[in-house]
Amino acid sequence: MIEFKGVSKVYPNGTVALNDIDLFIEKGEFVFILGHSGAGKSTLLKLMMREEKATKGTIVVGNYNLTKIKNRQIPYLRRRMGFVFQDFRLIPNLTAYDNVAFAMRVTNIPSREIRKRVPYILHLVGLSNKSRVYPEQLSGGEQQRVALARALAHNPPIIVADEPTGNIDPELSYEIMELLSEINRLGTTILVVTHEQEMVKNFHKRTIKLEDGNILFDTGKQGSTT
Amino acid sequence: MNWGSFKYLVKQGISNIWINRLMSFASIGVLSACLVLIGGAMLLSLNVREVFYKVEGQNEIRAFIEDDVTDKEMEELRVHIEKMDKIATYKFISKDDALIEAQDMMGVDPEEGIFEDYKYGNPIPANYIITLKDISDTQEVIDELEALPMIYKANALMSVVETLTGMEKVLLMFGGIIVLVLVLASLVVISNSIRLTVFARRREINIMKYVGATNGFIRLPFVVEGVLVGLIAAVMAFLMLLGIYEGINYIVDESSVGILASIKASSIAFSEVWMWVLIGFAGGGTFIGALGSSGAIRKYLKV
Numbered sequence: 037m038i039e040f041k042g043v044s045k046v047y048p049n050g051t052v053a054l055n056d057i058d059l060f061i062e063k064g065e066f067v068f069i070l071g072h073s074g075a076g077k078s079t080l081l082k083l084m085m086r087e088e089k090a091t092k093g094t095i096v097v098g099n100y101n102l103t104k105i106k107n108r109q110i111p112y113l114r115r116r117m118g119f120v121f122q123d124f125r126l127i128p129n130l131t132a133y134d135n136v137a138f139a140m141r142v143t144n145i146p147s148r149e150i151r152k153r154v155p156y157i158l159h160l161v162g163l164s165n166k167s168r169v170y171p172e173q174l175s176g177g178e179q180q181r182v183a184l185a186r187a188l189a190h191n192p193p194i195i196v197a198d199e200p201t202g203n204i205d206p207e208l209s210y211e212i213m214e215l216l217s218e219i220n221r222l223g224t225t226i227l228v229v230t231h232e233q234e235m236v237k238n239f240h241k242r243t244i245k246l247e248d249g250n251i252l253f254d255t256g257k258q259g260s261t262t
Numbered sequence: 263m264n265w266g267s268f269k270y271l272v273k274q275g276i277s278n279i280w281i282n283r284l285m286s287f288a289s290i291g292v293l294s295a296c297l298v299l300i301g302g303a304m305l306l307s308l309n310v311r312e313v314f315y316k317v318e319g320q321n322e323i324r325a326f327i328e329d330d331v332t333d334k335e336m337e338e339l340r341v342h343i344e345k346m347d348k349i350a351t352y353k354f355i356s357k358d359d360a361l362i363e364a365q366d367m368m369g370v371d372p373e374e375g376i377f378e379d380y381k382y383g384n385p386i387p388a389n390y391i392i393t394l395k396d397i398s399d400t401q402e403v404i405d406e407l408e409a410l411p412m413i414y415k416a417n418a419l420m421s422v423v424e425t426l427t428g429m430e431k432v433l434l435m436f437g438g439i440i441v442l443v444l445v446l447a448s449l450v451v452i453s454n455s456i457r458l459t460v461f462a463r464r465r466e467i468n469i470m471k472y473v474g475a476t477n478g479f480i481r482l483p484f485v486v487e488g489v490l491v492g493l494i495a496a497v498m499a500f501l502m503l504l505g506i507y508e509g510i511n512y513i514v515d516e517s518s519v520g521i522l523a524s525i526k527a528s529s530i531a532f533s534e535v536w537m538w539v540l541i542g543f544a545g546g547g548t549f550i551g552a553l554g555s556s557g558a559i560r561k562y563l564k565v
Contacts, residue, residue: 085472114474127466138466142475147266186473 037063037194037225038084043093045079045249053079055249056093061227063193065257066220068236069229071246077229080246081198084227085117086110098193115143118187122199124179126171132158132182133167139186157185161215177208184215194225201235213239271479275486278459285455286487290495292451293550296444297499297543298506303437305507305539309530310433323392323400325407325416329357339412343390346406348399353391360386387414398427445550452491452554456484460559467562477563484555492551496543503539507532 040059046052054076061067071077082088083095086102095102100113126135133154140150158167161181171179180200187195197216201209213228213235220226230236236243245252279286327339343352355363361384394403400418407416460467470480511532 108476111471111474111476114472119472125465125469125472127469139469139473141267141270142470142479143473144264144267144479146264190473 037061037065037098038227039094039096040080040083041094041096043083043090043095045076045083045088046091052249054083054090057249057251059244059251059254061225062257063225064220064223066217066226066241067228068239068241068243069227069246070231070233070236070243071252072231074248075246076249077231077246078198079249081196081227081229084196085114085119111143115190116192117194117196118184118190118192120180120183120187120195120197120200122202124171124176124183124203126179126182126186128171131168131170132163132174132185135171135182136186136189140189143190145190153189154185157188158182160188160219161185175208176204177211180204180212181215184212184219188219188224192224194227195219197226197228199230200228201230201232209235210238267479271482272486274483275490278463278483278487279490282455282459282462282487285458286491289448289452289455289491290498293448293492293495293547294499294502296448297495297546298502299444300441300546301499301503301539301543302506303440304542305503305530305535307433307437308535310429312530323394323403323407323416323418325390325392325413326387327389327412328414329387331412335412339390339410342410343392346403348394348396348403349392350395351393355389355391357384357386357388360384360388445546448550449554449557452488452551453558455491456488456555456558459487460484460562464562467559471563480563481556481559484559485552488551488553488555488558489548490551492547492549493544494547495551496540496547499543499547500536500540504532504536 038059038061040057043054043057043059044052045054057076057080069077069080079088083090083102084097086105090103093103097113098116100109100116102113105113127138130138136154136157137150140153141147145153155164155167158164161184163178163181163185166174166178171182174182180203184195184197184200187197195216200216201212204212209232216226216228217239242255242257244254325343327336331339340354343349364386392403392407394400404416404418407413467480
């Protein structure tokens with residue numbers, strides 16, 4: 037599903053963000069990418085969504101070989117993934133419903149399907165009763181659930197969450213992680229990037245730890261924490 | 263792209279104009295002012311050309327023929343003039359006709375006028391009235407004619423010729439520069455105005471990029487915005503120009519000054535050109551709007 041083979045990324049200023057990384061994530065896995073800031077987590081994600089190009093090595097996501105992908109194919113690659121960000125990135129002047137619908141609309145999904153799917157997704161993340169509410173009236177946890185709903189809207193096989201609980205109260209963080217586990221049980225591959233060691237410990241999922249651009253350890257599929 | 267998305271994007275473009283109404287208003291103002299100036303300059307130049315052609319038509323070369331040319335030489339001269347390709351028309355005036363013409367011009371009675379004194383010989387030479395295809399060739403044709411032995415003098419109102427050709431050149435050059443500067447100014451203003459919309463919507467654009475919207479999709483509302491600004495400016499410019507043109511015509515009509523009346527006589531009616539003006543404005547506005555907007559968004563598509 038996701039494969040990194042001998043991948044290095046060196047930024048133009050000389051910073052080595054990733055150093056000869058090998059990584060394989062199977063379909064349906066739930067993986068934590070753990071590491072301090074500067075360990076190379078963000079670079080890993082940027083390479084996956086092809087915001088950046090690898091300096092060396094090959095990356096494959098689904099059917100796309102990112103070393104060979106053409107610029108005009110990038111939007112289609114991104115439709116195979118759902119992104120959740122630390123800062124939610126919701127549009128403030130759109131309701132929860134419209135934030136989710138917006139993501140579907142801009143990828144050419146017919147209105148009829150949008151009207152059917154958005155309520156279902158909002159139900160899935162437990163926000164059915166808040167669909168007409170604007171982001172600023174929602175708590176951090178609720179906003180992140182809207183963002184998650186948006187990531188799920190076009191039914192991607194992969195969800196990538198970048199510090200999804202970074203801006204949320206600890207007790208609500210668990211709700212979000214539970215929700216991600218639930219989505220994983222339904223068959224979606226999940227990648228969660230985090231620096232919260234505690235969270236990782238409590239969930240007993242495969243964990244890959246990055247440090248200074250190298251993989252420090254990888255617990256392997258469905259492994260326990262070390 | 264399906265019809266629903268297209269409708270959605272066009273709606274977005276229209277609402278962009280409203281959300282960003284102050285800048286939209288400014289762009290429409292600047293662009294329509296530019297279009298009015300461009301259109302005005304073109305109409306002015308068309309009118310000047312029209313007057314120009316009238317004068318050009320009247321502007322003729324007179325080639326006076328020596329009194330002692332033989333019939334054979336006369337025929338040679340005719341053949342020579344016939345062959346000169348810069349000449350549009352020519353007309354022979356015999357000595358007798360030339361005399362009558364001169365008398366007419368002075369308003370004297372042939373029976374008792376000043377020409378009575380010349381009953382022993384007609385002093386007016388036979389001549390050719392020559393008009394040219396291009397007025398700027400005047401001097402060249404005069405030189406060629408005067409080189410012929412049968413001609414003792416050829417002349418034209420050179421000052422008129424020089425003024426007119428000079429005026430046309432200056433008009434074309436300045437008109438061109440002004441139009442170029444105005445087009446660039448409109449481009450900058452529209453592009454900046456749309457850049458503001460893009461900036462206000464950068465968060466949405468960013469999200470669109472991450473959820474996999476294509477660049478064309480992201481660009482379309484802004485192009486719609488630019489094109490719409492262009493079209494609104496075109497219609498406004500058209501109405502303004504119509505008002506100005508008719509206003510000037512009205513003033514000229516009312517005026518009793520002779521020269522204005524003669525200009526009026528050779529001016530082009532707005533009803534003859536309105537369609538070209540409107541098409542030109544709409545095309546120009548659309549083009550400038552679309553170009554300005556696609557320039558404005560380029561930077562934000564690189565994510």
